[in-house]
Amino acid sequence: QKEVEQDPGPLSVPEGAIVSLNCTYSNSAFQYFMWYRQYSRKGPELLMYTYSSGNKEDGRFTAQVDKSSKYISLFIRDSQPSDSATYLCAWGDSNYQLIWGAGTKLIIKP
């Protein structure tokens, strides 16, 4: 079993829709959780970072962590064509190594 499972997509939704992206993980040692956005042929950009269960909101983005289920989600409200990118989830333990999902490709149709 992979340490991180993430649906590769592509996920295609109309502009303005609410987007839900999900990842599951297997290692209980993970303590902090991140979502990165990666545009084509660019480096990943940190979107959200959290180390506790519950919700964290930043503008149109909400990260949700459920440690008991080993499940994290990223919600994007009022999605825009500029949100079209690959979204990567990542986990870390108390050290420095991050474990990455393979990424979900998101397409927002105008």
Next chain:
Amino acid sequence: NAGVMQNPRHLVRRRGQEARLRCSPMKGHSHVYWYRQLPEEGLKFMVYLQKENIIDESGMPKERFSAEFPKEGPSILRIQQVVRGDSAAYFCASSPAAGTGEQFFGPGTRLTVL
């Protein structure tokens, strides 16, 4: 405040040649990480360095690959005698401290081995 800088952005090498990839971390950051990304795949950790020290190179192939982060100048990822399987995007990230998870990435170097 400049972000993480990497150069070159694109590098083409023939099999057997050497590839040198450079990374300048964000100002104030002393921790550097190198990752490799193959098409349609996630990032794979290669090596973690602090100034003048390799902290963890567990993700780096034992042969042909080496990394350094000297006291002065950028971090260098060096690949000797490149093979076609080395073709990938190589990303560098930096952080102000270890163990926080907040790593900031450069634009990457795309290596193509002919």
